[in-house]
Structures are given as structure tokens and as C-alpha cells.
Amino acid sequence: MHEVEESSGIDRRTILGYGTAVGASSVLGVVAAGGPAVAGPRGAAGGFRRPPGLTGKALLPGDPGYAAEVKTYNLVQTPKPGLIIAAANARDVQIAVRYAASRCAPIAVLATGHQPSVPIGPDAVLVTTRSMSAVTVDARRRVARAQAGALWQHVVDKSVPAGLAPLNGSTPIVGVVGYTLGGGLSPTLGRKYGYAADHVRSIEVVTADGRLRMVTAKSDPELFFGLRGGKSNFGLVTAIEFDLFPVTSFYGGAILFAGEDAGRLLHAYRKWVRTVPEAMSSSVGLLRVPDLEAFPPPLRGKLVASLRIAYVGRPEVGASLVHPLRQVATPIIDAVASQPYAAFPVIHADPVDPAPVYERTALLRELNADTVDALLAVAGPKAPFPISLVEVRHLGGALARSPRQPSAVSQRDAAFTLFMAGVAGPEQAAATRAAEENIIRRLRPWSTGGMYLNFMNVDDASVDAVRHAYRPEVYRRLRKLKRRVDPANLFRLNHNIPPA
Numbered sequence: 001m002h003e004v005e006e007s008s009g010i011d012r013r014t015i016l017g018y019g020t021a022v023g024a025s026s027v028l029g030v031v032a033a034g035g036p037a038v039a040g041p042r043g044a045a046g047g048f049r050r051p052p053g054l055t056g057k058a059l060l061p062g063d064p065g066y067a068a069e070v071k072t073y074n075l076v077q078t079p080k081p082g083l084i085i086a087a088a089n090a091r092d093v094q095i096a097v098r099y100a101a102s103r104c105a106p107i108a109v110l111a112t113g114h115q116p117s118v119p120i121g122p123d124a125v126l127v128t129t130r131s132m133s134a135v136t137v138d139a140r141r142r143v144a145r146a147q148a149g150a151l152w153q154h155v156v157d158k159s160v161p162a163g164l165a166p167l168n169g170s171t172p173i174v175g176v177v178g179y180t181l182g183g184g185l186s187p188t189l190g191r192k193y194g195y196a197a198d199h200v201r202s203i204e205v206v207t208a209d210g211r212l213r214m215v216t217a218k219s220d221p222e223l224f225f226g227l228r229g230g231k232s233n234f235g236l237v238t239a240i241e242f243d244l245f246p247v248t249s250f251y252g253g254a255i256l257f258a259g260e261d262a263g264r265l266l267h268a269y270r271k272w273v274r275t276v277p278e279a280m281s282s283s284v285g286l287l288r289v290p291d292l293e294a295f296p297p298p299l300r301g302k303l304v305a306s307l308r309i310a311y312v313g314r315p316e317v318g319a320s321l322v323h324p325l326r327q328v329a330t331p332i333i334d335a336v337a338s339q340p341y342a343a344f345p346v347i348h349a350d351p352v353d354p355a356p357v358y359e360r361t362a363l364l365r366e367l368n369a370d371t372v373d374a375l376l377a378v379a380g381p382k383a384p385f386p387i388s389l390v391e392v393r394h395l396g397g398a399l400a401r402s403p404r405q406p407s408a409v410s411q412r413d414a415a416f417t418l419f420m421a422g423v424a425g426p427e428q429a430a431a432t433r434a435a436e437e438n439i440i441r442r443l444r445p446w447s448t449g450g451m452y453l454n455f456m457n458v459d460d461a462s463v464d465a466v467r468h469a470y471r472p473e474v475y476r477r478l479r480k481l482k483r484r485v486d487p488a489n490l491f492r493l494n495h496n497i498p499p500a
């Protein structure tokens with residue numbers, strides 16, 4: 001079995017720190033693009049009052065605590081709602097939805113603020129869910145129940161001691177509900193078991209009429225279909241119940257190669273992915289390390305190619321599967337090894353600090369020699385692109401199959417996601433967005449034309465863009481469902497699907 005190699009004075013903690021810095025330190029000296037969080041005088045904007053009967057808090061613009069409550073992880077947009085309901089329970093959510101509906105005000109929901117879409121302004125009621133973070137695990141049934149504001153870390157904390165793992169994403173600090181309602185592409189278990197949305201058992205949701213419903217495949221098949229993949233279009237989810245899997249460890253982590261070896265790695269990778277079993281999940285990220293003293297010379301100011309691996313099975317099998325990619329060049333650091341499941345954040349080493357991040361995405365039909373060359377031309381070591389991360393993530397396996405209970409997660413024909421994250425303050429925003437658009441354009445010949453909803457950020461949040469997250473027949477079906485459950489489109493401050 002391959003052990004973590006600690007050469008060049010860089011260890012695993014540095015890799016994690018490095019991910020953090022990509023997210024935050026590279027914007028030292030720039031301010032968030034969203035501007036001041038507090039909008040105008042107390043209570044002025046939407047003429048809202050505090051609805052009675054809440055267990056949690058109601059906050060109007062100018063109230064102490066308002067600015068803290070609208071804090072988001074992604075700083076490109078700061079919500080400026082006319083009223084915040086910091087919900088303590090499902091009843092609070094009902095009160096918020098009924099109050100907003102009575103005033104025909106749009107309703108938005110904020111858990112962590114990892115995925116901004118359209119601006120939330122003074123005409124809106126914002127429900128924040130961070131006080132609702134309880135998680136319970138039923139080890140016998142292999143099921144977890146998470147409240148609206150729970151993070152993946154909360155689930156893992158409870159499931160791992162029971163020998164179980166969820167279909168979590170790359171970072172422990174993303175919200176379980178937002179992630180799952182957008183599909184839920186797990187970099188550890190996705191190819192083996194499918195999307196997180198495929199394994200939801202029940203959803204507790206407050207719909208636009210203010211009713212609290214327990215939705216299952218039996219109770220309301222159409223709403224159950226739409227919620228799983230439709231984000232907040234069909235209501236505000238207060239809790240979700242989903243499957244856990246008997247996984248306690250994985251063979252994986254990241255291997256960092258110098259930017260000059262990115263071409264060799266990507267060309268080997270595109271052939272390698274065709275040979276690997278479904279238990280192997282992987283991606284390659286091209287990371288632009290900030291030119292800051294905090295980073296050791298092999299990384300500082302450089303492009304680094306990160307091979308991310310998660311194999312669920314015997315470590316020696318994982319090692320033999322990874323072996324050919326280890327041979328493509330001498331890595332800067334090789335941190336792929338047998339790990340306890342709870343160590344999953346080391347695979348991507350995602351940023352943990354808030355930062356303004358512009359993200360773009362596409363789905364790729366294939367990754368052939370021409371695709372790789374096109375990618376390297378715009379994002380390789382010789383391309384001076386200002387983007388912190390450009391990633392191709394391998395799909396297929398169970399992600400390509402329709403689940404037993406069909407869902408709105410319908411772009412299953414893609415072989416890879418393309419994902420970009422550009423950390424940029426106001427001064428760098430235009431250049432970053434233009435560079436991302438350029439990459440999207442250059443890779444269009446290999447794009448399916450679809451997009452993966454969870455990777456769609458402010459630049460992919462128009463109604464027209466959102467349509468690309470669904471197959472046409474699914475989109476039509478979702479618009480009909482929207483007409484049934486939210487005909488006034490109160491839930492429109494999101495990746496919106498307008499009613500038919």
C-alpha cells in the first residue's frame with residue numbers, strides 16, 4: 001500500500017491550507033463585491049413587520065444581528081431582504097411562508113450561502129436555517145435525518161461512529177439540503193451509489209400555501225420527483241431523510257503535480273478513466289496558487305495539477321489502480337493513501353473561509369485528446385488565466401443510471417463535469433468572468449449543452465440558464481408541478497423554474 005509521502009517540506013496540512021488560501025488569501029486586500037450588508041433604515045424596505053408566534057427571530061434592516069444573519073460563504077452577493085426569519089423550527093418556516101404569501105412577497109432561503117443565484121432584495125422575505133442543524137442517525141435502518149441547516153460535517157460526525165457514510169460532497173461545510181436538492185455529486189461515493197438525491201427517503205417541506213407536508217414517493221410522487229433536483233422551487237425543506245452506506249474508509253487523497261506536467265497527467269487521465277471500476281471516483285483540478293509568502297516555493301505563484309482520488313475497496317486494489325497515474329511524472333506531493341472516511345475533506349482541500357467566488361460550469365460528453373489540448377490551451381501552464389480552479393470530474397457509473405425512484409436530476413448522459421472557481425474582488429471580477437467564459441466557449445464542442453445545477457452560480461442563474469440543468473421533458477414536467485404547488489412563483493429567488 002502506498003503511504004503518504006512528505007517530500008519538499010509539504011505535508012497534508014499544507015495541502016489543506018493551500019485549498020483554503022485559494023479561496024481566501026488570494027483576495028487579501030480586496031473587498032467583497034456584495035457591498036454593505038445592511039440595507040437602509042430599520043424596516044423601511046418592504047414595509048414588513050415582525051410576524052407573531054415565532055420561536056426564532058425576525059430581523060428587519062438595521063436591527064442588531066441583521067448583518068450577521070445574512071452572512072454568506074460566497075461573498076459575490078450579499079442578501080438584502082426586507083425581513084429575515086431566522087427559523088428555529090418548521091413552525092417558524094410556516095409562519096414565514098404564510099406571512100410572505102399574504103403580502104405576495106418572494107421567499108428566499110439561506111443555509112450557508114455557498115451558492116448564490118439571483119439577488120435577494122428589500123421586497124423579499126429571507127428564511128435562514130442555520131439554527132436548525134439537528135441530525136439523527138438510525139444505524140439499524142441505515143438512515144439519517146437532517147434538519148434544513150445541517151452541514152455534511154454534522155452528518156459525518158454521527159454516521160461514522162456507526163460505521164456508515166453519507167453521499168456527501170467534497171467539503172464538510174456545505175448544507176445537506178441545498179446539496180441534495182441540487183443532485184448531490186459525491187466525490188467519494190457518487191460513481192458507486194449515484195446522486196444523493198437518488199437516495200432520499202422522505203422530505204419534510206413547507207410549500208407556498210404554508211402547509212407542512214411529509215413527501216415520499218408514495219404520498220406525492222410528482223412533488224417527490226421535483227423536489228429532488230428542483231432546489232427550492234417547490235418549497236422550503238425543513239428536514240430530509242436519506243440513506244447511509246456501510247463505508248468506513250477509502251483509499252484516496254490528492255497527488256499534486258507541477259503545472260508543466262498537467263498535460264501528461266490529463267492525457268493519461270482521459271485514457272485511465274475508461275478502465276476504472278465504479279468504486280473509483282476521481283477528478284483533476286488545475287489550481288493557481290497565489291503568489292504569497294505563505295506558500296512554499298514548489299507551489300507559490302504556480303499552476304499545480306491536482307489528481308483527486310477516492311477508491312472504495314481494498315487499499316491494495318486502489319493502489320494498483322492509481323499506479324499508472326503515479327508514473328506520469330514526479331509529483332510535488334503524493335498524499336493518496338488509506339484513510340478513515342471522516343478524512344474525506346483532504347481529497348479536494350476546499351476553501352473554508354468566505355471569499356467572493358465566480359463559478360462557471362458545463363457538462364462534457366467526453367474527454368478526448370482534442371478536449372485536453374483545448375483545455376490546456378486556455379487553462380494550462382502557459383495560459384495566464386486568473387482563475388483559481390479549473391476542474392474536470394469523472395461521472396458515469398451509478399451517476400449515469402436512473403434511480404429506482406426517478407427524480408428531476410436528469411442530465412445523466414455526461415461523462416465529466418467541468419467546473420471553474422475564480423476568486424475575485426470587484427477589480428478582478430470582469431477579467432475572471434471573461435476568462436471563465438472563454439474556457440466554456442473553447443470546450444463547447446465537447447459539451448452536452450447541459451449543466452449540473454449544484455455548480456451553477458450567479459452567472460448561470462437566469463431562467464434560460466436553469467433550463468439547461470434538465471432534459472426538455474423533465475423541464476416541462478417541473479413547470480407543470482410549479483404551477484400546481486407555487487402558481488404565484490413565490491419561490492423565485494433561486495435557480496428558478498417559472499410555472500407553466
Ligand SMILES: Cc1cc2nc3c(=O)[nH]c(=O)nc-3n(C[C@H](O)[C@H](O)[C@H](O)COP(=O)(O)OP(=O)(O)OC[C@H]3O[C@@H](n4cnc5c(N)ncnc54)[C@H](O)[C@@H]3O)c2cc1C
Pocket residue numbers: 109110111112113114115116117129148149168169170171173174175176177178179180181182183184185186187231232233235236237238350351454455493494495
Ligand atoms: C467549496 C464547494 C464545494 C462543493 N462541492 C460539491 C460537491 O462535491 N458536489 C456537489 O454536488 N456540490 C458541491 N458544491 C455545491 C453545493 O452543493 C451547492 O453550493 C449547494 O447549493 C450548497 O447548499 P447550501 O445550502 O450550503 O448553500 P446556500 O447558498 O445556503 O443555498 C443554495 C440554494 O440551495 C437551496 N436550499 C438551501 N436550503 C434549502 C432548503 N431548506 N429548502 C429548499 N432549498 C434550499 C436554495 O435554492 C438555495 O438558494 C460545492 C460548493 C462549494 C462552494
